[in-house]
Amino acid sequence: MLEAKSFELFPEAASSIAGHVDAFYAFMVLVSAFFSLLIAFLVVYFAYKYRHRPGENIVYAPYDDHSLSGMLLEVVWTAIPLGLSMIMFVWGVSIYFTESRPPADSLEIYVTGKQWMWKIQHMEGAREINELHIPVNRNVKLTMTSEDVIHDFFVPAFRTKADVLPGRYTTEWFRATKVGSYHIFCAEYCGTKHSGMIGTVTVMSESDYNKWLGEGSGEGSMAEQGQALFNQLGCGNCHASVVNNQNGRCPNLVGLFGSTVELKNGQRVRADEAYIRESVLFPQSKIVAGFDDYMPTFKGLITEDGMLKLIEYIRSMRNKNGVISSATPLPVQTTDGPRPAGSTPAKAVPAAKAAPALPAAR
Ligand code: CUA
Secondary structure, eight states: OOSOOSOOSSOOOOBTTHHHHHHHHHHHHHHHHHHHHHHHHHHHHHHHHTOOOTTOOOOOOOOOTTOHHHHHHHHHHHHHHHHHHHHHHHHHHHHHHHHHSOOTTOEEEEEEEETTEEEEEETTSOEEESEEEEETTSEEEEEEEESSSOEEEEEGGGTEEEEEOBTSOEEEEEEBOSOEEEEEEEOSOOSTTGGGOOEEEEEEOHHHHHHHHHHOOSSOOHHHHHHHHHHHTTGGGTOTHHHHSSOOSSOOOTTTTTSEEEBTTSOEEEOOHHHHHHHHHOGGGSOBTTOOSOOOOOTTTSOHHHHHHHHHHHHHTTTTTSSOOOSSOOOOOOTTOOOOTTOOOSSOOOTTOOOOOOOOOO
16 A cells, blocks of 8 residues: 555565565565574684684694585585575575566556656556556556667565666566555666656556546557558558458468567567557568568657557457468477377467466566
């Protein structure tokens, strides 16, 4: 909650990962505190115990570095820190992996950072600034980019943050576990008003959230807005696929999102957000096999917000007719094994059977 409260060491824990992060943090604090105190105590204790007494001659005992007890001592003081640091490593990596792999069933929300505000777009069409409304107990995935410099989307109560970079898409996900309002901070210094680049996450019950979504923007869903932009920019003149699910002068877009695309140079790439963005702004950089360098750049003609709408539109084209027809074969792995020639395929291959999203760049 945002109201001022009595002194607290930790922000509220309001996401599914928060407990894990806090436990890990507590473990590291306890280990560090234990060894700090132990070492401080031994420094004082030995300084007292072996202090120089008047009239005493200092005698240095010969040191045998091959003695069994010496070896044992060295093994112990190596093995214990090694074990402890390995526990920290494995535990930390497991939390990092969890945080960097959004579950497939996540609600998709788009975030654009800009000096000095957060612009949020919901797939259903609602848009907000410095506010993020989400349902409780649902996995939420943010796909984020920046219009200018590096920002960082940080929700302390969710114990998660990720850099928001110009020209790239990064992701962040969480599952809020408590209805309430929580702070959003920008956690990367981004100019004069960096400290003012703040906002609020409002976690609502599923029914309240649906009601809130229903109030909408009146501009239609993101995909619909993307479609309007698609028509306005004349994309359909060449990408005829949208009309007849066939290749035009330019590749078929139906079923493209999430599939693997073969390029002219023999490379294979995954058609994700970054690929689509690059293909719109820098069409020459990745030419699809079987096509010519025909498309002009749309750099300067489309904003980052518009790009997200376009991506959402192209994403919505997957599975449109239940079948993918594409000049580029999709290497979708099935466990069926080779099918006898002439037999009828059991079912159309789903387009969404793509590899899990790559971990976000940090
Ligand atoms: Cu944006 Cu700091």
